[in-house]
Amino acid sequence: MKVTLRIQRYNPERDTEPYYQEFIVEAGDDKERILDLLHQVKWKYDGTLTFRRSCAHGVCGSDGIRINGRNRLACSTLLRDVNYKKPIVIEPLPSIPIVKDLIVDMSDFYKKYEAVKPYLVNNSPPPEHERYQTNEDAEKLFESAKCILCACCTTSCPSSWSDENYIGPAALLKAYRFVFDTRDEAGDERLDVVDTPDGIWRCHTIFNCVEACPKEINLTWHISQLKKRLAEREM
Ligand code: SF4
Numbered sequence: 001m002k003v004t005l006r007i008q009r010y011n012p013e014r015d016t017e018p019y020y021q022e023f024i025v026e027a028g029d030d031k032e033r034i035l036d037l038l039h040q041v042k043w044k045y046d047g048t049l050t051f052r053r054s055c056a057h058g059v060c061g062s063d064g065i066r067i068n069g070r071n072r073l074a075c076s077t078l079l080r081d082v083n084y085k086k087p088i089v090i091e092p093l094p095s096i097p098i099v100k101d102l103i104v105d106m107s108d109f110y111k112k113y114e115a116v117k118p119y120l121v122n123n124s125p126p127p128e129h130e131r132y133q134t135n136e137d138a139e140k141l142f143e144s145a146k147c148i149l150c151a152c153c154t155t156s157c158p159s160s161w162s163d164e165n166y167i168g169p170a171a172l173l174k175a176y177r178f179v180f181d182t183r184d185e186a187g188d189e190r191l192d193v194v195d196t197p198d199g200i201w202r203c204h205t206i207f208n209c210v211e212a213c214p215k216e217i218n219l220t221w222h223i224s225q226l227k228k229r230l231a232e233r234e235m
Pocket residue numbers: 156157158159160168169202203204205206207208209210219220
């Protein structure tokens with residue numbers, strides 16, 4: 001069957017603003033992935049179409065884009081997941097500078113991520129074997145550790161749209177990941193980073209981030225746990 005992709009294009013060296021271009025591609029059935037259709041455009045019709053992808057299996061997080069108005073991974077979205085009877089609108093992630101076509105500039109996203117120290121900090125002398133953790137304590141981290149840094153959550157968040165300095169849900173999730181790690185010793189430093197006007201208190205529990213996350217991480221629950229931890233610290 002034939003499917004139309006309406007793709008946002010933008011080449012900063014040539015264009016003054018983004019515009020849309022339509023391509024008609026061939027799909028075997030409704031289980032085709034959007035990523036494969038983008039490949040078809042690039043390899044058959046226009047080699048200049050620019051987008052990121054690597055693993056093609058929902059692991060690397062590099063192909064977050066907006067499909068019919070919703071942030072998703074191109075490799076994990078099938079035709080049957082979207083309305084393909086009309087042209088499928090493909091755009092870069094919103095509220096983040098475009099580098100070219102579907103590629104966005106992730107530097108600010110990573111800067112905020114780095115601010116929460118996204119690694120284990122433990123300056124105590126190392127034990128003879130590994131630093132142990134109970135299964136129960138490890139389970140508290142599993143969901144937050146599934147994040148693949150695709151930025152679908154942060155770029156779908158109305159608080160991020162209205163305040164470019166808002167740290168965003170992905171960084172808050174990573175803060176949770178280490179604040180609640182029983183082996184870590186820098187929890188207070190991370191709490192200081194998020195306990196600011198542009199930090200965790202900008203989250204108004206609107207749930208866009210949860211809807212956007214391709215890993216089905218309940219970001220608002222994790223953010224609420226961090227808020228609770230901050231409130232306990234004040235007592
Ligand atoms: S719940 Fe918070 S972080 Fe998530 S979209 Fe809403 S305001 Fe943003």
